[in-house]
Amino acid sequence: MTAAQAASSTPNRRSGGRVLVDQLRIHGADMAFCVPGESFLDALDAMHDAGGWLKLVTCRHEATASHMAEAHGKLTGRPGICFVTRGPGAAHAMIGIHTAFQDSTPMILFVGQIERATRDREAFQEIDIKAMFGHTAKWASDIDDPARIPELISRAFHVACSGRPGPVVLGLPEDMLTERTEAGDAARYRIVRPAPAPAQMAHLREILASAKRPIAMLGGGGWTQTAVDGIRGFIEANNLPAMASFRCVDLLDNDHPNYIGEISAGGAPPELPKRIREGCDVLLVVGARLGEFSTHGYTLVAPPKPRQRLIHVYADPDELGRVYQGELLIASGMEEFASAAAALPAVERRPWDDWTREARRDYERNQTPGPCPGAFDLGQAIKQFTAALSEDAVVTIDSGNFGGWVQRFHRARRFRGFIGPANGTMGYGIPAALAVKLAEPTRPVVAWVGDGGFLMSGHELATAVQYGANIVVLVVSNGIYGTIRMHQARAYPGRYPGTELSNPDFAAFARSFGAHGETVERTAQFLPALERALTAGKPAVVELKQDPEAISSRVTLAQLAEATRTGTPILAR
Secondary structure, three states: OOHHHHHHHOOOOEEHHHHHHHHHHHOOOOEEEEOOOHHHHHHHHHHHOOOOOOEEEEOOOHHHHHHHHHHHHHHHOOOEEEEEEHHHHHHHHHHHHHHHHHHOOOEEEEEEEOOHHHOOOOOOOOOOHHHHHOOOOOEEEEOOOHHHHHHHHHHHHHHHHOOOOOEEEEEEEHHHHHOEEOOOOOOOOOOOOOOOOHHHHHHHHHHHHOOOOEEEEEOOOOOOHHHHHHHHHHHHHHOOOEEEEOOOHHHOOOOOOOEEEEEOOOOOOOHHHHHHHHHOOEEEEEOOOOOOOOOOOOOOOOOOOOOOEEEEEEOOOOOOOOOOOOOEEEEOOHHHHHHHHHOOOOOOOOOOHHHHHHHHHHHHHOOOOOOOOOOOOHHHHHHHHHHHOOOOOEEEEOOOOOHHHHHHHOOOOOOOOEEOOOOOOOOOHHHHHHHHHHHOOOOOEEEEEEHHHHHHHHHHHHHHHHHOOOOEEEEEEOOEOHHHHHHHHHHOOOOOOOOEOOOOOHHHHHHHOOOEEEEEOOHHHHHHHHHHHHOOOOOEEEEEEOOOOOOOOOOOHHHHHHHHHHOOOOOOO
């Protein structure tokens, strides 16, 4: 046994809270997000003595704290850490757990719990962790014995990161944290991922060599820079057209000649769904789940046996074959597959070179904004935005109809340059931007949000000011819940209950926190306002006044309602 091993295994008498915090250090955690609670005071006390290695970020709401932790997990590939207390805190934090679940993001949520002796009496704020999080978390449990904290924290990190990444929830009984133990520390976790077999890679190349119109789809969690570089090399060597699944546009430089768009509700070139559904003969899916969004409601790829020859690469074997019967199913981590794919001999005689060029031309044609109602043209603004942004900038995005413009016109250039929730949660963009800026303070960070989403998390401007996280928030303000209004126009034209909003002056709201704030009403005002926000030296909010008639980047609200009345087919997004 080495001296380091001996030191790590030597027990010393500590409180459960101290043991917990020591394990976070061992496993490489450097940041935690919380709304403090009396049920985990001993853990907070241990953080006081952390010696600078752990940055504790105090948030204003548990929902935004959990979103910050999830975004931190997306950015770093390490579990985002969040602390909340008891039932109310857990209920609020559920939204971040659901995001981590559907987005395959490593995350650990610690929930301060009631004392062990009062369990099952419906004590104050009591919650059953396993019952509440059993569906959305990869693992949910309570730590009842402080001596087992090293074991269970090690397990939490392994579970969150191995296979398909995802969230873990651990309950921390208050009296367990104050109880003293002589438990020794665990060693740092190691990520365990499967790798493709040589025979599987040989079969993949055989299928690819017989293809006439292949398409690759990249998405999901578990990606690293190494994996992204490897898969790009494979795509280039074989001249494959490659698309991104929803909110995964940063897996391939959008300026790359092989990138053909995001298969999303708002951003996809109109021709792309037809290419997948009718033209594609081999579909290579790497890392993405073939879920509702990535298949346009399971219509582009028909379950259970698709028309396309399906090659599906995924880290969790339980996902493979769950909905779709692929010709080749490969259980593999992203780095492991990308390395094996990059080493394959390229297909030399490719009948799909024209197919790739045509798909790229479709993407480029989709980059031209059409006419836009009102004085502010969001499409033109986003084109200006992308051109003005430095290459190291990070864009975060909320959910809402405004996102259709961002997904269509913004070009992500580097890995982890674009972060958004694939589960469609609102209120995500601002806390995600804060998490990124706190982790990488030298990078410009801009959040795109709608007016509805801003009012779900805009209070975290207080956190931004408190920690000097100088994010820029661009608020697309049209006074409606745009996505739902669009669906109403499609299904119930002219009948719009529940979607009207009464908004504050967002610029004044920002200034009340000590942030920079201004309002843009015309397209020509946008770029100067953006430059002032980026150089303000403090958090900044720019409200962008959009005509509600501009319901999408392709169609107005009136056009959509009229098309519904007359039965005329129209592209709604």
